[in-house]
Amino acid sequence: MPAKGWIEVSDQYCKGCELCISACPQGVIELDMSRLTPKGYHPAHLFKDGCTGCAICALVCPDAAITVYREVAKPVPAAA
Numbered sequence: 001m002p003a004k005g006w007i008e009v010s011d012q013y014c015k016g017c018e019l020c021i022s023a024c025p026q027g028v029i030e031l032d033m034s035r036l037t038p039k040g041y042h043p044a045h046l047f048k049d050g051c052t053g054c055a056i057c058a059l060v061c062p063d064a065a066i067t068v069y070r071e072v073a074k075p076v077p078a079a080a
């Protein structure tokens with residue numbers, strides 16, 4: 001099963017350049033056309049499931065606007 005991840009995009013830094021959209025291997029980022037940032041850009045956001053937490057989007061973002069989270073599987077307790 002692929003790792004599960006998600007991203008948060010900073011309204012303060014995102015300028016809607018779409019580099020993260022092109023770079024995401026899962027195709028799960030788009031610009032949110034329903035919102036504008038305080039600077040007047042449509043910000044990037046996750047629009048469907050499938051993010052693996054690979055962090056490629058964060059690496060290519062020129063404005064360091066993306067924080068990536070990745071789910072960590074809980075260790076299975078050893079049998080007593």
Ligand code: SF4
Pocket residue numbers: 005006007023024025026027028029050051052053054055056057058068
């Ligand atoms: S962490 Fe990877 S899969 Fe998730 S949105 Fe960014 S590039 Fe796409």
Ligand code: SF4
Pocket residue numbers: 009013014015016017018019020021043044060061062063064065066
């Ligand atoms: S690469 Fe960064 S600045 Fe460009 S749209 Fe994505 S989050 Fe916004």
